[in-house]
Amino acid sequence: MPLDRRHFLLQSGSAAAVVALFGQGCAVPSSPTGRGNVLGFTGVPASLRDGIVVPPEYEWQLLYPWGTPTGVAGSMPAFAPDAGNSADDQAVQAGMHHDGMHFFALDASGDRGLLVMNHEYTDEQLLHTDGVKAGTAEKVRKSLHAMGVSVIEIRCTGQGWQQVRPSPFARRVHGNTPMRITGPAAGTPLMRTAANPAGDAVFGTFANCAMGVTPWGTYLTCEENFHGYFGGPKEAAQGATAAQRRYGTVAGSQWAEYWRFDERFDLSRHPNEPHRFGWVVEIDPFDPTAAPIKRTALGRKRQESATCTVARDGRLVVYMGDDSRFEYIYKFISREKVRPGTDAAARAANRHLLDDGTLHVARYDAGGRGRWLELVHGRDGLDAAHGFADQAEVLIHARLAGDVVGGTKMDRPEWIAIHPQSGEVYVTLTNNSQRGDAGKPAPDAANPRANNLFGGILRWREDGGDAASTGFAWDHFALAGDPAQPGSGARYPSGDADMFGAPDGLHFDRGGLLWIQTDLSGQVLGKPPYTSLGNNQMLCADPASGRIKRFLTGPNGCEITGCVVTPDRHTLFVNIQHPGEARDDGDTRHNSAWPDGTEPGSARPRSATLAIRRRDGGIVGT
Incomplete structure (x- = not known):
C-alpha cells in the first residue's frame, strides 16, 4: 500500500521529516545496537486527543485499514466509504477490528514478510449501508467475512512499508472458510451436526482475538467471544444445560x-454447533491452499492467547488464558517433541504435535507458589459422576473441568508473553468489577483487589526454568491504576512507571522489552475513576529495572491491541481497533472518524495497522 503522506505530515509537520525517516529504506543504521538506550525515547503524556501520539523521535505509517484489498490475485475491490462493498468483496478485503498479529519474515534481511492478523468482531452499524435497520442473509455473510484472519505480504522500501499486491500468499480466512477439526474431541458425539455428521469439519472461525506462533512457523488464532453469535427463540433458553x-x-x-x-x-x-467454536486454530501462512485446523487437544474456552515455547526435553508448551471474569489460565504440554526448523518439511513433521498432549489449569496459592493441575479424564474427579463421559467432554467443557480440579478463578486473563532470556511468563489480567460481590469469589492472593477496575500483570517462573514443570513461583509485576486515588491499590515495579489501566495486549521483543497495550471500554474513557488515564495507550517496560514508559496514545474510543516487532527491531507494528467506539451507554454515535476524517461523522472510522519506526532508523523502544 502506498505511503500515506497525510498521516505522516500530521505527526511530523513537514515533508522533510518523512524523507528523513523513509528515504533510507530498511537498511540497518549505524545507530543503536543491542539493548541500546533502553526506554530512551521521550515518554508521551496521557491524552484524550483524537489521533495517534508517539514520541517525537518516532513516526508512524498507516498500512492496512479495514476494507483494504488483501492482494489475492484477480480480487482487489477497493473500500467503499459508504459501506457499499458486498459480502464477496469483504471476503477478500481487510476485516474489521484488527487484533493479534505476527510478522513472518520471507528473507534473511527481514525487509519482506507476511503480516498475519486477526479480525475480532464487527460493528454492524458501520459495516452495512443501512446499519442495523433490517437483517438479511447477505448481511450475515458480510459480517462473517469481516471477521477471521488476514494474510498479506509486505515489503520495506525507500517509501516505507508497502503491501505487495497481488501476492501468492495473500489470503483471507473468515467465518465461512472450510476447515478441519482434529484432536481428541474430533468426531465425538458433541461435535457432530446435521451438516457434518462426522464431526471433523466446520465452516469458519470468528471472534478472533489474541494469537500465538508455533516454533515451526504456523499461526495460531484464538476464538474468543464466539458465544454472542449463537441464538434462538427465547423460550429455548428454558432447557439450557x-x-x-x-x-x-x-x-x-x-x-x-x-x-x-x-x-x-x-x-x-x-445445539452442537457452538461446540465447534472456542478453539485454537492453526493456519499455515505460507500455504494458502492448506485448510485451517481447529486443535481440540488445547481445550475449548473463550481463547485468549496461545503462546508457545519449548520445554527442556523438546516438547511443545502452549500457554492460554480464558478472557472472562473468574475464568482460568491453562497450559498444554505435547506428548511428542518438536522437530526444529520452520521450512515446509518442519511444518509437515510437526503437523500432529498439537493433537496429542496434556492440558493443565493453573492454581495460584498464597505465598507465591502455584501448581499446574492436569485435566485428564478419570483423574481428580473428571469422570462420569461429574458429567465427563470421556476426554473429549473434558476438553469441550474445559471450564467445568477447571472447576472440578480446583483451578484459580482469575480476573479476566488475556495475553501471555514469555521473556526471551529469563523464560518468565507474564499475563495481563484486564479487570473484574465483580470480584468480591455477593455470591462471587472473594479476593485471593493472585487476585487481591475487590471491585478490580484497573487490572494488572502477573508473572511466574516455572520450577527449574523448565516450561514442562508442574510447579512455579509467581508474583505481581504490576497492579494497574492511578496510585493517587484513595484505595486504588495500584502498585508498579518501580517509582519510574507511567500509570495505565485494563492491560490487554502483551509482547516481548527479542531484546527483552515488554510492550503493554490497554483496553479500557469506550464507555468509561475520560470518565471517573479513569479520567487521569486518557485514551487507550501502549507502554514499553524494562523488566530488568521495573521502568515503564508510555509510548503511544490512540484515537477516541479505540483499543490498542496487536503488537509485533520485526526481527531486526527496527519496525513496530501496532493495531488500532474500533476507533470511535461510543462513550455513553445507549449512544450509537461514533466519536472519531480516524483515520480518514477529521471530525466525528466526516468518515467511517476504520480499524487499521500502523508501522512505527524511529526517525533515525534505530531500535524501537530506545
Whole structure:
C-alpha cells in the first residue's frame, strides 16, 4: 500500500521529516545496537486527543485499514466509504477490528514478510449501508467475512512499508472458510451436526482475538467471544444445560441475530454447533491452499492467547488464558517433541504435535507458589459422576473441568508473553468489577483487589526454568491504576512507571522489552475513576529495572491491541481497533472518524495497522 503522506505530515509537520525517516529504506543504521538506550525515547503524556501520539523521535505509517484489498490475485475491490462493498468483496478485503498479529519474515534481511492478523468482531452499524435497520442473509455473510484472519505480504522500501499486491500468499480466512477439526474431541458425539455428521469439519472461525506462533512457523488464532453469535427463540433458553450457561450459549442472550438468517446459529435446531467454536486454530501462512485446523487437544474456552515455547526435553508448551471474569489460565504440554526448523518439511513433521498432549489449569496459592493441575479424564474427579463421559467432554467443557480440579478463578486473563532470556511468563489480567460481590469469589492472593477496575500483570517462573514443570513461583509485576486515588491499590515495579489501566495486549521483543497495550471500554474513557488515564495507550517496560514508559496514545474510543516487532527491531507494528467506539451507554454515535476524517461523522472510522519506526532508523523502544 502506498505511503500515506497525510498521516505522516500530521505527526511530523513537514515533508522533510518523512524523507528523513523513509528515504533510507530498511537498511540497518549505524545507530543503536543491542539493548541500546533502553526506554530512551521521550515518554508521551496521557491524552484524550483524537489521533495517534508517539514520541517525537518516532513516526508512524498507516498500512492496512479495514476494507483494504488483501492482494489475492484477480480480487482487489477497493473500500467503499459508504459501506457499499458486498459480502464477496469483504471476503477478500481487510476485516474489521484488527487484533493479534505476527510478522513472518520471507528473507534473511527481514525487509519482506507476511503480516498475519486477526479480525475480532464487527460493528454492524458501520459495516452495512443501512446499519442495523433490517437483517438479511447477505448481511450475515458480510459480517462473517469481516471477521477471521488476514494474510498479506509486505515489503520495506525507500517509501516505507508497502503491501505487495497481488501476492501468492495473500489470503483471507473468515467465518465461512472450510476447515478441519482434529484432536481428541474430533468426531465425538458433541461435535457432530446435521451438516457434518462426522464431526471433523466446520465452516469458519470468528471472534478472533489474541494469537500465538508455533516454533515451526504456523499461526495460531484464538476464538474468543464466539458465544454472542449463537441464538434462538427465547423460550429455548428454558432447557439450557449448565455447560451452555457457563459458556454463554443460551438462546435469547445473543448480541448478533445470525440465527434468524443462517440456520446453523440457531441453538434450538443445532445445539452442537457452538461446540465447534472456542478453539485454537492453526493456519499455515505460507500455504494458502492448506485448510485451517481447529486443535481440540488445547481445550475449548473463550481463547485468549496461545503462546508457545519449548520445554527442556523438546516438547511443545502452549500457554492460554480464558478472557472472562473468574475464568482460568491453562497450559498444554505435547506428548511428542518438536522437530526444529520452520521450512515446509518442519511444518509437515510437526503437523500432529498439537493433537496429542496434556492440558493443565493453573492454581495460584498464597505465598507465591502455584501448581499446574492436569485435566485428564478419570483423574481428580473428571469422570462420569461429574458429567465427563470421556476426554473429549473434558476438553469441550474445559471450564467445568477447571472447576472440578480446583483451578484459580482469575480476573479476566488475556495475553501471555514469555521473556526471551529469563523464560518468565507474564499475563495481563484486564479487570473484574465483580470480584468480591455477593455470591462471587472473594479476593485471593493472585487476585487481591475487590471491585478490580484497573487490572494488572502477573508473572511466574516455572520450577527449574523448565516450561514442562508442574510447579512455579509467581508474583505481581504490576497492579494497574492511578496510585493517587484513595484505595486504588495500584502498585508498579518501580517509582519510574507511567500509570495505565485494563492491560490487554502483551509482547516481548527479542531484546527483552515488554510492550503493554490497554483496553479500557469506550464507555468509561475520560470518565471517573479513569479520567487521569486518557485514551487507550501502549507502554514499553524494562523488566530488568521495573521502568515503564508510555509510548503511544490512540484515537477516541479505540483499543490498542496487536503488537509485533520485526526481527531486526527496527519496525513496530501496532493495531488500532474500533476507533470511535461510543462513550455513553445507549449512544450509537461514533466519536472519531480516524483515520480518514477529521471530525466525528466526516468518515467511517476504520480499524487499521500502523508501522512505527524511529526517525533515525534505530531500535524501537530506545
